[in-house]
Amino acid sequence: MKRERTQVCIIGGGPSGLLLAQLLHTIGVDSVVLEQRSREHVLSRIRAGVLEQGTVSLLHQAGVGARMDAEGFTHDGTLISQGDEMFRIDFTALTGTPVMIYGQTEVTRDLYEAWDACGGRTQFHAENVTIHDADTSAPHVTYRVGDAQHRIDCDFVAGCDGFHGISRKSIPEDRRREYEKVYPFGWLGVLSETPPVNDELIYTNSDRGFALCSMRNAQLSRYYIQCSAHDRVENWPDDEFWAELKRRIPAQTAEALVTGPSVEKSIAPLRSFVTEPMRWGRLFLCGDAAHIVPPTGAKGLNTAASDVHYLFEGLRQHYQDADDEGLDCYSERALTRVWKAERFSWWLSSLMHRFPDQSEFDRKMQIAELDFLRTNEAAQKAMAQNYVGLPY
Numbered sequence: 001m002k003r004e005r006t007q008v009c010i011i012g013g014g015p016s017g018l019l020l021a022q023l024l025h026t027i028g029v030d031s032v033v034l035e036q037r038s039r040e041h042v043l044s045r046i047r048a049g050v051l052e053q054g055t056v057s058l059l060h061q062a063g064v065g066a067r068m069d070a071e072g073f074t075h076d077g078t079l080i081s082q083g084d085e086m087f088r089i090d091f092t093a094l095t096g097t098p099v100m101i102y103g104q105t106e107v108t109r110d111l112y113e114a115w116d117a118c119g120g121r122t123q124f125h126a127e128n129v130t131i132h133d134a135d136t137s138a139p140h141v142t143y144r145v146g147d148a149q150h151r152i153d154c155d156f157v158a159g160c161d162g163f164h165g166i167s168r169k170s171i172p173e174d175r176r177r178e179y180e181k182v183y184p185f186g187w188l189g190v191l192s193e194t195p196p197v198n199d200e201l202i203y204t205n206s207d208r209g210f211a212l213c214s215m216r217n218a219q220l221s222r223y224y225i226q227c228s229a230h231d232r233v234e235n236w237p238d239d240e241f242w243a244e245l246k247r248r249i250p251a252q253t254a255e256a257l258v259t260g261p262s263v264e265k266s267i268a269p270l271r272s273f274v275t276e277p278m279r280w281g282r283l284f285l286c287g288d289a290a291h292i293v294p295p296t297g298a299k300g301l302n303t304a305a306s307d308v309h310y311l312f313e314g315l316r317q318h319y320q321d322a323d324d325e326g327l328d329c330y331s332e333r334a335l336t337r338v339w340k341a342e343r344f345s346w347w348l349s350s351l352m353h354r355f356p357d358q359s360e361f362d363r364k365m366q367i368a369e370l371d372f373l374r375t376n377e378a379a380q381k382a383m384a385q386n387y388v389g390l391p392y
């Protein structure tokens with residue numbers, strides 16, 4: 001068995017793991033990233049592109065903000081429509097803060113390029129990753145590459161391996177509490193090399209179901225329609241997707257919609273999920289390994305970023321000040337913000353989607369809440385504060 005040592009062993013080479021590795025590098029703390037897939041696979045994932053200011057600041061702190069600054073663009077608000085009625089939430093006027101539109105795939109690509117540039121070590125195709133002795137002062141991680149067995153001795157393990165990873169399950173079941181809500185629908189998403197229908201996002205609540213008009217850049221649009229949780233991509237040829245999207249968005253928007261061939265088409269399930277605690281001994285969970293949100297509020301990456309911020313600050317305190325206060329408070333601090341992101345994502349999903357078992361009264365409540373949001377500044381300010389990102 002090949003053995004090595006590092007200070008922080010990071011399981012998972014997605015945005016959480018890479019951002020933590022890069023931040024640790026800025027203070028001279030050594031880490032190794034273990035990723036079960038290939039870099040190409042990781043970079044092939046299409047994910048939301050709305051960044052909170054806190055995420056933008058963290059990327060700058062990690063020295064990974066240049067391309068985002070050059071190619072990303074800020075949005076000062078978003079549109080919300082119900083039928084043909086549309087209104088705008090002005091983030092900047094209500095909170096002083098815009099959001100950054102920059103694809104998550106690009107964030108991950110920038111993180112990999114920075115990690116390469118500083119000689120950071122990523123082991124791709126790491127199989128059978130297993131955490132040992134996390135509840136001792138000397139944890140270690142084993143994994144296999146091909147036929148070769150490896151062992152990494154470390155001070156800490158960061159579980160950044162997403163919802164389907166092994167880190168969360170490495171915490172004994174009797175020490176974990178899990179909370180979950182599975183939504184009775186999914187999102188059918190299409191990427192098309194067409195100009196976005198609007199220069200800001202449009203969230204739509206229509207009698208036929210939710211729709212979202214988003215974008216990656218001036219020539220790359222991202223659209224979603226709510227679909228059955230059991231639907232399949234094969235059931236949606238491009239022309240039927242465009243026709244259904246046009247039925248759901250306001251008429252004037254549908255007239256302006258530029259359609260084109262889909263370059264990516266996929267269906268994502270919607271789930272709210274949290275595991276508590278986010279720490280067990282020297283194992284710390286970050287990002288999707290600990291929590292999942294429905295994509296409605298674009299909180300997945302942004303909540304992973306605040307986890308990384310809290311864990312990085314705790315590790316910095318440990319290594320620079322020999323003080324474990326930040327690590328000891330990590331789970332409580334992270335979960336406080338996680339639950340607020342879960343609440344906002346659940347609230348916006350409940351407001352904007354048609355539920356199969358929805359009664360006429362429930363539908364009236366949705367329409368009344370949308371009307372209240374349209375006409376009440378305090379309601380709009382509360383939504384804007386959550387959307388642009390609550391403080392860390």
Ligand code: APR
Binds near residue numbers: 016288299302
């Ligand atoms: N061993 C090693 N790596 C693993 C293992 C494992 N057992 N299981 C999963 N992984 C890898 C996955 O291949 C993936 O690249 O961990 C990574 C987890 O990345 P994400 O699922 O993207 O989760 P995270 O980095 O927390 O990102 C959070 O970004 O990707 C989005 O939807 C996600 O919005 C969320 C945010």
Ligand code: PHB
Binds near residue numbers: 049201222297
């Ligand atoms: C996206 O552009 O993919 C996107 C934007 C906002 C969301 C969800 C997804 O709320």
